[in-house]
Amino acid sequence: MTSSTVPVLRVDNVWKFFGEHPVLRGISIEVAAHEVVVLIGASGSGKSTLLKTINLLEPVNDGQIFLGNEDITDPRVKPDAVRAQVGVVFQHFNLFPHMNVLANVTLALRQVHGQDRATADARGRELLARIGLADKANEYPDRLSGGQQQRVAIARAVATDPRLLLLDEITSALDPQLVGEVLDLVRGLKESGSTILMATHEMGFARRVADRVVFLKDGVIVESGTPEEIFDRPQHPATKEFLARVLNPLG
């Protein structure tokens, strides 16, 4: 197989339990290079857990996850090496409060990829310029708005050119008027060819940016397809019910 036909990510029949409670029940999903796949579903449907298992922050109880050709659920695989190839952005930003913005963005370049400070700083400043925060390089995170903090967190995640980007409800903790700036940035990433798997509650955004939408319920993939298929012609009653509730909460 050539590298172009191997998906960047292949999740194969993954199970995950918290105690006795199954959170993921045989999930299989593929993300091809330059593809944006959006996970939708109610809270507790397993979206976040799935993203965590892909970054090896949670071990799986069964099934396999392939990053390229490598089975990253193999216990002989070094988790740090896998994580260095996968970027993650969290709901609550999780920036390092004791480091300024530039140090946050360049930390992995310096400490994981062994770049010297000058090279890393140049890359960091270029990224900050691209997200419109060049003048905030020396500020500390708590001086920034939520939207700015999340943009810095995205810059931190993409600084090392990860093969795959995981976005975990990155706009859920933001004031409504700050959501736009973050989503614009994600759209920019898609246009520049990033491979993205994201969980979101922003249905409008999912429709515009997704190549494929996957609907999860109780740890099972109920339905997946193009945004048009899922949002305009949902087949499964559970999908219809979920969308009706999300798109028209008052009934």
Place this chain on the structure above:
Amino acid sequence: MSSTESTARGTAEFIPSGIELGRRRHRRAQGTRSVLISVVSTVVFAAVVLGVLFNSTGWPQVQASFFDGKSMVNSLQPILIGLWLNIQVLFFAALGVAILGSLLAIARTLRGPIFTPIRLLAAGYTDIFRGLPVLLVMYLIGFGVPGLNLFERMPAQFWGTIALILCYSAYVAEVLRAGIEAVHPSQRLAARSLGLSHAKTLRLVVMPQAVRKVTPALMNDFVSMQKDVGLISVLGAVDAIRAAQIQVAQDFNFSPYVVAGILFVLLSLPMIRLTDWFTARAQKREQIGGAV
């Protein structure tokens, strides 16, 4: 609401109303009154204390044996020379405590069954050395360890420093552990997700935040250690207290002890003020706004 109104009127400038001016007058008057009350009460209190002290029947003898000017002046130089030894011991002890305390704190936070013996060892260590009186540890280390004849002869201050490090690193380890556990788990998650190893996460992300959270407590431990360096005198090291003791024996007068006491207070004052300032600053930063 009010901002749109003011722009509508075209006045962005703030002109305090009559009500606000009245409130300010009242607050000013209250302020003046409370300053007056505090001055008067302080003067009265000091007068009463000093009056009782100076009019007590034993005061002349106490003054002669504790506050004798000539004895104080004579003892100042040897005590200062002794204090220099205290400062040196303090320096090395602080260094040792920082290293051993951090290692112990990290040992106590290690997860996983492989680390159980290390974790238990560290827990036992902190339990024992926080329970033992410093003076007792001084004796045990200062007289006990040389008695083993394992090492060549070392000066008393060396063993005194070791004893201080053993005691205080147990306290500092517990303070640091509290700090490490106060760092939100999401910080560790974010660091590990970037590919940082466990050790680098601890060194670059967790420890800097942990130390910042417990700096006031650490500084307090330092102030406490600053005065406990005087305990090395029991091992025979000629520090400020030992020097004072020698002077006391020569003059049959206790004033040199008072001199040593004053010098120890002066030594700790900068650190105490720094601690207060740091604590106040941290509080101000974390509690912006609000009157209570």
